[in-house]
Amino acid sequence: MKLSDCPQEAGQRALIGYVRVSTNDQNNRSQIDQLVKYGVEPAAIFEDKASGKNMQRPGWINCWKELRGGDVLVVTAxxxxxxxxxxxxxxxxxLHDKGVDLKVLSxxxxxxxxxxxxxxxxxxxxAEWERELIVERTVNGLAAARARGKTGGRKEVVSDAQVLEAVKRIQAGxxxxxxxxxxxxxxxxxxxRARNMRTAKK
Known part of the structure; x- marks a missing residue:
């Protein structure tokens, strides 16, 4: 059932709920109960059992599609x-760009x-202060590493010998x-890597 199927009084702002736990061993029951107590219809609550590492989660994607200007997104935390x-x-x-407000119960x-x-x-x-601190620490860390004769960047995941072996296999068909x-x-x-190795030998 979609929220759009639920009758809304004229002028009433729709409450949309979103709940999430990090693993399948956990459940969203407590969060759902809190949202329902606040006034969110069960049919208007979207849920995920996934890490917060990114926002590409099915429940959140469906929640985002359902949200309309004037709605209020309700979360427990x-x-x-x-x-x-x-x-x-x-x-x-x-959310604000979309015209949606936020209510955090906790x-x-x-x-x-x-x-x-x-x-x-x-x-x-x-958040801006935290972001600037991270950038500052990164810059200072790289500067300190350069001063010690080290350079930044990701380590190579294959050795020169493996690159040569791979090239031979490709050339073999x-x-x-x-x-x-x-x-x-x-x-x-x-x-x-093969191109860089050839350049280094010149």
Missing amino acids: IDRLGRDLVEVVQTVKA MDLDTRTATGRLIFAIIAAM ERAADVADDYGVTRQAIYR
Whole structure:
């Protein structure tokens, strides 16, 4: 049953619920009960059993499609929306761009109110501060590594010997994609490493 099938009073803002737990061993019952107690219809609650690493989750995708301008998204806790402050802020900004407000039960945050908007502004500022700290630490870490004679970047996942072996197999007629799969890399990675090795010898 879709939310659009549920009758709404004229002028009433639709409450859409979203609940999430991280593993299949857990269940969303407690979160669902809290949302229903607040006034969200069970048919308007979307759920996931998945990590918060990204927003490409079936329940969230369906929830996002259902949300319309003027609706209110209700969650039990703000971390249901993302794995860190930066991601949460991005999600809430996307909701606002869509004309959707947010209600967080655990911290009584409601972006329909002036106090709620102030709280979110503080959260957004903290997220920006956190992001800048991460960037600053990364820059300082790279600078310190360079000072010690080390360079940044991802380590090679295949050795020079493996690259030479892979090239020989490809030249012998094996499919490049199959050979690359054996080493856990892409064929482009094999070709790039081989080209870099030839350049280094010149």
